Amino acid sequence: MLFRTSFKKDFAATAGATFVALLSIIITIVLVRTLGQAAGGQVDNAEVLPLILLGGLQYLAPALVITVFVAVMASVSRAFRDNEMTAWFATGLSLTALIRPVIAFSMPLMVLAMICSVWLTPWSKAQLIAAKERFAQRSEVSQVSAGQFRESSNGQRVFFVENHDESAQTVNNVFVLDVQGSKRVLLVARSGMVQTDSKNQKYLILEKGRRFEIDEKGEAFSNINFESHGLAVQISLTAAPSLELKHQQIQTVWAQKTPQAWGEVLWRVSLPLSALTLGLLAIPLAFVNPRGGRSLNQLFALLIYLTYSNVISISQSLVVNQTISFVVGLILPHALVLCLFAWFMIRRGRPAGLSFWVQLRHLRQANNRSIPVSQANNH
Numbered sequence: 001m002l003f004r005t006s007f008k009k010d011f012a013a014t015a016g017a018t019f020v021a022l023l024s025i026i027i028t029i030v031l032v033r034t035l036g037q038a039a040g041g042q043v044d045n046a047e048v049l050p051l052i053l054l055g056g057l058q059y060l061a062p063a064l065v066i067t068v069f070v071a072v073m074a075s076v077s078r079a080f081r082d083n084e085m086t087a088w089f090a091t092g093l094s095l096t097a098l099i100r101p102v103i104a105f106s107m108p109l110m111v112l113a114m115i116c117s118v119w120l121t122p123w124s125k126a127q128l129i130a131a132k133e134r135f136a137q138r139s140e141v142s143q144v145s146a147g148q149f150r151e152s153s154n155g156q157r158v159f160f161v162e163n164h165d166e167s168a169q170t171v172n173n174v175f176v177l178d179v180q181g182s183k184r185v186l187l188v189a190r191s192g193m194v195q196t197d198s199k200n201q202k203y204l205i206l207e208k209g210r211r212f213e214i215d216e217k218g219e220a221f222s223n224i225n226f227e228s229h230g231l232a233v234q235i236s237l238t239a240a241p242s243l244e245l246k247h248q249q250i251q252t253v254w255a256q257k258t259p260q261a262w263g264e265v266l267w268r269v270s271l272p273l274s275a276l277t278l279g280l281l282a283i284p285l286a287f288v289n290p291r292g293g294r295s296l297n298q299l300f301a302l303l304i305y306l307t308y309s310n311v312i313s314i315s316q317s318l319v320v321n322q323t324i325s326f327v328v329g330l331i332l333p334h335a336l337v338l339c340l341f342a343w344f345m346i347r348r349g350r351p352a353g354l355s356f357w358v359q360l361r362h363l364r365q366a367n368n369r370s371i372p373v374s375q376a377n378n379h
Helices: 002-039 045-057 060-081 084-090 095-136 250-256 259-285 295-320 326-349 356-369 373-378
Strands: 157-165 170-180 183-196 202-215 221-233
Touching: 002 045, 002 060, 002 095, 045 095, 060 084, 060 095, 060 259, 060 295, 095 250, 095 259, 095 326, 170 202, 183 221, 250 259, 259 295, 259 326, 295 326
Parallel strands: none
Antiparallel strands: 157 170, 170 183, 183 202, 202 221
């Protein structure tokens, strides 16, 4: 049918532009945040690009849900503004004729969002945690970025190196400020190398440098040149890998059978399902009076989307607290939105100023007064 084909093309074109815009915003935000972490020495500079990609994968599911909502809203609103819907209504179609093309458009994106939410997002979060754990387990010298001051994990030592060769475990033009009780020791060396002794203790061997020592009162001061000086390097002892449910795969979460696990499953499943319900809800919300403003409906749609997300979060909390069952928490938010969708469709489909029940009564009276087709043929 021409009606359905036309709107499917509009939905696809608008969805493509919307998703590209959302993805650009997400990548930009993740890029700025990751570069800031790399500059602050929180992540490895060599892994910045993989971390950006992993960070972007976390937001694919919400981006797909928003894409469906915005695509339907924008396409139907444009049809109302350009009086296309008026032409379609004149042919005998109603607003309910949009339900089938919206469902056909939303279903593939909902399935894709389900894959991202259930499997891809937890995997990307786990990979990010693993990358940060690998970096945290490296030695103090290995964590130092070239041209940047870096404080040790215990706050007792500050490093600065001009050049850093990780493969050869060497550094050039080294500056170290070491706090030893009431003393302050400043080490400046031309080069250094990380070595490990028989007890697996790492040392930074500084070569051709100078050692300055001063007490906290600034009264005692010493200045010593050295050819070689060993400095014990700490190995960061980090916590065990994250055991949070949001970082685990769905089969692991499902096997736990705890309220917290049920809440996590509810969130992962509810988010993609909202793509279909929001797509349907966008049909009546997209109504635009060509002679009036169109910003009110868009603002109302934004408030509904934010409320919808909060209701899903509340349902998750109620399931975790065992206030409601998993099935009720899964169905309730979407059932409320579908009821709201039905109410809006009834309001948009009836004449202005005429209630639904009055309209239904008038329709029955008109049917009772109408002449059957068989009798009309006999006359």
